[in-house]
Amino acid sequence: MIRLAPSILSADFSQLGKETELIEKAGAHVIHVDVMDGHFVPNISYGATVMKSLCGKTKLPFDVHLMIENPDKYLEDFVTDQTEYITVHQEACPHLHRTVQHIKSLGVKAGVALNPATSLSSLDYILEEADLILIMSVNPGFGGQKFIPSALRKVEALKALKMQNDHDFIIEIDGGINLDNVRSVTDAGVELVVAGSSVFGAPDIEKRVGEFLKLF
Ligand SMILES: O=C(CO)[C@@H](O)[C@H](O)COP(=O)(O)O
16 A cells, blocks of 8 residues: 655644644645754754644654654654654664664664665665665755655665565655656555655645545
8 A cells, every 4th residue: 555644844834733634634644754953964844842742633643754863862752652653864873773673662663764875785784674664865854855866766676675575664755756756656666655845835735635645
């Protein structure tokens, strides 16, 4: 099953509860939570307090994407009854295996994200431990950027590795996804689609979610 995870980074923060209700009503599956620290990426977004303010306001699960240095220090903050995944960056974790185990020990599924220029081979020894691999199709830090085409090849290669080795992780993509390119990434093997500006920047958010779902 392919799922849609709208990224609230592109939501109107003054209307966050309302916009979250809209995407839930329209059938979105997951809320993508982009956490940026101004160090690992050149932008600061929001932290666990904002995410937790949505607990109970929506029943959708949270997919937390930590674009931060030293994520181990903050993992506990993001654990709620609604947290399905916590994803850390390979590039931010010198002891990635330990960090993945730490996330799992909190009762949450563990994801690993890769920047566009990072090779898939850097994940060779973690694929069997991960519940989710996030392929970044923009350089992390900002919403509204253009899809980087090489991400598609990376998804295809990852899907092949998953099939060959019977791995359990799901494949997620994040960055520059819109109605024109979403089919190419799902055809390549993506199972969880993040979309920020193309959902929350649409004139009719509910309608846009429906348009995405029709393409799955
Ligand atoms: O992690 C990030 C950006 O670093 C993303 O989740 C963006 O928020 C996606 O936004 P769009 O590219 O879909 O506008």
